[in-house]
Amino acid sequence: MRTDFCDLLGIDVPIVGFSPSEHVVAAISRAGGLGVLGAVRFNDASELDDVLTWLDTATGGRPYGVDVVMPSRVPTEGLPDDLSAMVPSGHRDFVERTLLRLGVPPLLAAQDRPGVLGWLHSVARAHIEVALNHPVRLIANALGPPPPDVIEQAHARGLLVAALAGRAEHARSHVTSGVDIVVAQGYEAGGHTGEIAGMVLVPEVVDAVSVPVLAAGGIGSGRQIAAALALGASGVWMGSVWLGTAEYESSPALREALLRATSSDTVRSRIYSGKPARLLRNRWTEAWSAQDAPATLPMPLQNLLVSGAHDRLMASGDPTVVPMPVGQIVGRMNAVRPVAEVMSDLVSEADETLGRLHKLL
Amino acid sequence: MRTDFCDLLGIDVPIVGFSPSEHVVAAISRAGGLGVLGAVRFNDASELDDVLTWLDTATGGRPYGVDVVMPSRVPTEGLPDDLSAMVPSGHRDFVERTLLRLGVPPLLAAQDRPGVLGWLHSVARAHIEVALNHPVRLIANALGPPPPDVIEQAHARGLLVAALAGRAEHARSHVTSGVDIVVAQGYEAGGHTGEIAGMVLVPEVVDAVSVPVLAAGGIGSGRQIAAALALGASGVWMGSVWLGTAEYESSPALREALLRATSSDTVRSRIYSGKPARLLRNRWTEAWSAQDAPATLPMPLQNLLVSGAHDRLMASGDPTVVPMPVGQIVGRMNAVRPVAEVMSDLVSEADETLGRLHKLL
Numbered sequence: 001m002r003t004d005f006c007d008l009l010g011i012d013v014p015i016v017g018f019s020p021s022e023h024v025v026a027a028i029s030r031a032g033g034l035g036v037l038g039a040v041r042f043n044d045a046s047e048l049d050d051v052l053t054w055l056d057t058a059t060g061g062r063p064y065g066v067d068v069v070m071p072s073r074v075p076t077e078g079l080p081d082d083l084s085a086m087v088p089s090g091h092r093d094f095v096e097r098t099l100l101r102l103g104v105p106p107l108l109a110a111q112d113r114p115g116v117l118g119w120l121h122s123v124a125r126a127h128i129e130v131a132l133n134h135p136v137r138l139i140a141n142a143l144g145p146p147p148p149d150v151i152e153q154a155h156a157r158g159l160l161v162a163a164l165a166g167r168a169e170h171a172r173s174h175v176t177s178g179v180d181i182v183v184a185q186g187y188e189a190g191g192h193t194g195e196i197a198g199m200v201l202v203p204e205v206v207d208a209v210s211v212p213v214l215a216a217g218g219i220g221s222g223r224q225i226a227a228a229l230a231l232g233a234s235g236v237w238m239g240s241v242w243l244g245t246a247e248y249e250s251s252p253a254l255r256e257a258l259l260r261a262t263s264s265d266t267v268r269s270r271i272y273s274g275k276p277a278r279l280l281r282n283r284w285t286e287a288w289s290a291q292d293a294p295a296t297l298p299m300p301l302q303n304l305l306v307s308g309a310h311d312r313l314m315a316s317g318d319p320t321v322v323p324m325p326v327g328q329i330v331g332r333m334n335a336v337r338p339v340a341e342v343m344s345d346l347v348s349e350a351d352e353t354l355g356r357l358h359k360l361l
Numbered sequence: 362m363r364t365d366f367c368d369l370l371g372i373d374v375p376i377v378g379f380s381p382s383e384h385v386v387a388a389i390s391r392a393g394g395l396g397v398l399g400a401v402r403f404n405d406a407s408e409l410d411d412v413l414t415w416l417d418t419a420t421g422g423r424p425y426g427v428d429v430v431m432p433s434r435v436p437t438e439g440l441p442d443d444l445s446a447m448v449p450s451g452h453r454d455f456v457e458r459t460l461l462r463l464g465v466p467p468l469l470a471a472q473d474r475p476g477v478l479g480w481l482h483s484v485a486r487a488h489i490e491v492a493l494n495h496p497v498r499l500i501a502n503a504l505g506p507p508p509p510d511v512i513e514q515a516h517a518r519g520l521l522v523a524a525l526a527g528r529a530e531h532a533r534s535h536v537t538s539g540v541d542i543v544v545a546q547g548y549e550a551g552g553h554t555g556e557i558a559g560m561v562l563v564p565e566v567v568d569a570v571s572v573p574v575l576a577a578g579g580i581g582s583g584r585q586i587a588a589a590l591a592l593g594a595s596g597v598w599m600g601s602v603w604l605g606t607a608e609y610e611s612s613p614a615l616r617e618a619l620l621r622a623t624s625s626d627t628v629r630s631r632i633y634s635g636k637p638a639r640l641l642r643n644r645w646t647e648a649w650s651a652q653d654a655p656a657t658l659p660m661p662l663q664n665l666l667v668s669g670a671h672d673r674l675m676a677s678g679d680p681t682v683v684p685m686p687v688g689q690i691v692g693r694m695n696a697v698r699p700v701a702e703v704m705s706d707l708v709s710e711a712d713e714t715l716g717r718l719h720k721l722l
Binding site: 001002003167168186187188195196197198199200201203204217218219220221223224226227228229230231232262263264327328329331332351353354355357358360361 | 548558559560561564565579584589718
């Protein structure tokens with residue numbers, strides 16, 4: 001299975017794998033796909049620099065990419081302490097009350113860390129500056145097109161720029177801004193996502209733009225890759241599936257939650273970041289639908305509000321409360337396997353499917 | 362493009378087309394697909410009998426089917442007047458107030474009709490009795506498997522039984538009940554629908570059951586048919602697309618609303634029937650999200666509450682208020698065309714797609 005997209009990127013199979021884990025990213029690139037590192041977790045850009053230095057070697061010279069989050073509507077900027085002061089105390093009370101009710105113990109003070117700041121433009125720009133000093137092949141942006149000067153800088157260094165889109169009109173405006181690749185992210189996807197399902201969205205985006213389109217959302221098997229190619233995509237963008245691989249550093253509680261979840265066990269909610277994102281549905285997400293739950297805060301305040309809670313929920317060891325962005329494909333994640341094995345199965349099932357379809361002609 | 366499903370049904374292409382319009386149904390069957398008539402609108406079974414008699418001739422002897430609605434959880438039964446008395450007056454006040462606010466004039470008394478009773482078991486059973494006296498090839502049920510005795514009767518007369526499923530576990534239980542064909546209906550579909558998108562749902566259902574699976578939801582082009590076949594479906598079930606055909610008797614307001622709508626202009630809501638169904642999003646559906654809107658009533662009371670309003674909204678001639686179940690594929694419905702032309706385009710684009718995919722191997 002090869003498309004023009006493979007030649008454009010210098011990869012063997014049209015599979016782009018997004019992960020916050022550099023170990024997953026390296027394994028995807030080594031297996032012939034394009035690993036893309038999620039940078040949003042690096043509040044300190046120098047940590048990203050160290051990780052990319054590691055990746056430069058660990059990918060064995062194969063292409064890889066970096067994903068940043070620059071929302072097209074610029075959220076509130078500021079220093080962590082100033083931003084934290086903007087979180088209403090009633091919201092903090094609700095979070096504290098909920099953790100108590102869910103039986104989630106407090107952390108030792110030493111484990112405390114600030115929330116995700118990577119979706120501030122100031123931090124995302126620092127990520128991009130770091131990335132431009134590494135042999136990165138692709139910069140992707142999750143919430144709209146990167147600003148024009150970022151696209152110019154990337155192009156000047158020979159990088160490709162990708163942007164996620166949940167509607168055809170967004171895809172069109174991305175391409176007008178200079179984006180080279182559109183990731184059409186369907187409703188079924190994990191993390192930040194829109195309302196249009198991939199079956200409808202992908203051909204709409206393909207027809208709306210003249211650049212390569214990757215299908216994202218709901219892809220976890222070779223049949224789904226073949227379906228994405230049938231819809232006109234040049235390849236696929238996969239995120240959730242890697243959470244279930246051996247290379248992903250996971251707590252036992254998270255692993256159990258992911259293996260146990262069916263495709264019905266996700267919910268699209270603003271509670272993680274302030275923008276709609278698909279998450280594992282559990283006692284924590286359900287608590288935010290209760291009568292006493294407050295309205296969510298705008299990005300980045302919502303994550304500042306819940307980041308301490310996220311750490312406590314993760315550390316609790318309770319699989320029924322882990323806070324985790326994941327797509328509906330979580331229902332197919334039923335065994336922990338190495339990335340290379342997942343990649344090889346994806347490719348052989350996709351090839352089998354293309355062969356089977358040809359017989360229907 | 363042929364699958365085993367074509368041989369099973371005695372049709373030329375694996376396209377099942379659902380419509381409440383007998384004219385659309387006849388045209389689909391004549392074009393080599395399987396037209397399936399939605400019976401829920403026939404409060405009086407003898408009217409269905411007349412329409413099927415017409416279809417027996419109009420299909421030119423090609424196979425066709427009938428779709429009934431028997432919810433697996435039996436709703437409140439009763440005579441129209443007794444059921445109407447169960448609708449709270451606060452709800453009636455809200456509907457009346459909303460129509461006034463939307464500028465929707467009252468009807469002449471002569472145009473009044475009762476709500477949809479077809480989703481009562483008593484009425485649906487009358488539909489099936491009528492259908493069994495016609496050369497119907499397939500009985501489909503929209504909200505679960507038909508009762509065992511209905512399946513037995515159908516099988517005794519050589520008919521096939523299909524049932525819609527929005528989750529793999531429902532598909533499994535349908536097949537255990539004796540259902541011959543499962544329609545995996547994704548989140549993106551029009552009318553009653555679940556939360557799992559087709560990209561994820563279809564292969565889950567295919568893997569869960571050993572009977573043929575049709576993909577429903579988001580199918581409106583040959584690429585989408587090819588994608589459904591890639592996912593493992595034996596064919597497709599299409600409903601929304603026929604609303605935009607020349608054979609569908611439509612008001613100018615409805616036609617304008619459908620042509621104008623994008624894939625973002627639908628909403629999944631309980632306001633039509635009491636169960637979640639995807640509808641055209643407009644000023645009427647939005648009114649039900651307002652602060653003063655009451656909670657929806659259970660099936661069949663919700664439709665009894667709104668059926669008079671539906672008639673007024675339709676008769677108003679205002680495209681911004683038409684009450685209409687439709688899927689996200691409405692964004693692709695941009696011209697009124699005869700069914701035969703739509704069918705021919707679907708088949709040629711699907712064949713082209715299968716040919717294109719083969720070249721990627």
